[in-house]
Amino acid sequence: MIVFPNAKINLGLQVNGKRPDGYHDISTIFYPLPVCDILEAVRAEEFSFHTSGLTIDAPALGNLCIKAYQLLQQDFSLSAVAMHLHKVIPMGAGLGGGSSDGAFTLMLLNRMFNLGLTREQLLGYALQLGSDCPFFIMNEPCFAGGRGEVMEPIQLPSLKNKLFLIVNPGLHINTAWAFSQLKIREPKIHLREVVALPPDQWRDLLVNDFEEVAFEKHAELIDIRSTLYRMGAVFAGMTGTGSTMFGIFDSAPAGYRTAFPSHYFTILQSND
Ligand SMILES: C[C@](O)(CO)[C@H](O)COP(=O)(O)OP(=O)(O)OC[C@H]1O[C@@H](n2ccc(N)nc2=O)[C@H](O)[C@@H]1O
Numbered sequence: 001m002i003v004f005p006n007a008k009i010n011l012g013l014q015v016n017g018k019r020p021d022g023y024h025d026i027s028t029i030f031y032p033l034p035v036c037d038i039l040e041a042v043r044a045e046e047f048s049f050h051t052s053g054l055t056i057d058a059p060a061l062g063n064l065c066i067k068a069y070q071l072l073q074q075d076f077s078l079s080a081v082a083m084h085l086h087k088v089i090p091m092g093a094g095l096g097g098g099s100s101d102g103a104f105t106l107m108l109l110n111r112m113f114n115l116g117l118t119r120e121q122l123l124g125y126a127l128q129l130g131s132d133c134p135f136f137i138m139n140e141p142c143f144a145g146g147r148g149e150v151m152e153p154i155q156l157p158s159l160k161n162k163l164f165l166i167v168n169p170g171l172h173i174n175t176a177w178a179f180s181q182l183k184i185r186e187p188k189i190h191l192r193e194v195v196a197l198p199p200d201q202w203r204d205l206l207v208n209d210f211e212e213v214a215f216e217k218h219a220e221l222i223d224i225r226s227t228l229y230r231m232g233a234v235f236a237g238m239t240g241t242g243s244t245m246f247g248i249f250d251s252a253p254a255g256y257r258t259a260f261p262s263h264y265f266t267i268l269q270s271n272d
């Protein structure tokens with residue numbers, strides 16, 4: 001069985017406060033984008049896990065695909081599988097690639113072994129893997145609260161026919177570190193109010209609280225945002241804790257393939 005775990009971006013990201021369990025409550029809009037890894041699993045004599053594509057900077061046993069298998073193995077006697085992950089989505093990038101691989105592994109194993117897990121049950125397992133994982137079980141535009149697991153699907157008609165230019169400069173930003181550096185502030189305006197406006201009015205209103213932290217460490221990100229606006233973006237911002245920046249465009253910006261250094265991962269996506 002083959003699945004294609006996709007990326008997400010955060011349209012705005014507000015951190016509301018630290019909780020007794022050490023995590024933070026956030027408010028964000030998760031938006032799926034069709035930049036995908038490729039994950040295959042087949043029944044096998046013994047468990048194995050291999051990867052290709054981008055090099056994953058973590059021990060294989062820490063991979064969320066293996067963690068997802070082990071999580072279900074605790075509750076169901078799964079037989080062995082051979083898994084292969086081809087990595088395309090940049091890592092430590094705010095695109096949720098690892099989280100998506102974990103969530104898709106849960107859904108794949110549910111189908112492969114006819115476990116009969118409901119969406120609610122899958123959401124519960126996904127949250128045990130990571131805060132971003134439950135979103136990929138839903139995988140449609142959602143307003144999210146809590147750690148990200150309290151989700152409500154939303155319609156964003158103003159983004160229909162828009163193009164997203166994803167620009168990742170290859171800087172790895174550690175999520176735990178980014179949370180530890182934050183200064184928590186009262187939001188000036190609620191995300192729901194901002195996204196009810198046309199995207200060309202989102203500038204300065206659709207805020208990602210992690211931009212201050214990431215921009216202070218990597219001034220390069222500020223240049224990327226300026227370039228995106230110079231190219232005609234109706235809105236440009238950062239996803240997650242960074243380092244990926246994105247621009248929203250009405251049409252394909254001229255020269256986007258050569259606008260950034262060649263070592264950047266740059267891809268233009270439509271949202272359908
Ligand atoms: C920044 C976002 O990507 C926004 O979508 C997510 O909140 C991050 O989700 P994630 O990468 O799945 O993060 P997790 O693997 O759950 O947590 C990594 C670390 O980040 C911090 N963390 C994460 C999520 C959250 N709501 N509060 C936190 O304080 C914690 O120190 C945690 O140990």
Ligand SMILES: Nc1ncnc2c1ncn2[C@@H]1O[C@H](COP(=O)(O)OP(=O)(O)OP(=O)(O)O)[C@@H](O)[C@H]1O
Pocket residue numbers: 056057058062063064065085087090091092093094095096097098099101102132173175240241242
């Ligand atoms: N399947 C996986 N693919 C990529 N990284 C993984 C995977 N499983 C575990 N990891 C670990 O998770 C780290 C973060 O990867 P990920 O792609 O999820 O980052 P991210 O886009 O910043 O995520 P998020 O937005 O969820 O914080 C990697 O550096 C790696 O150590």
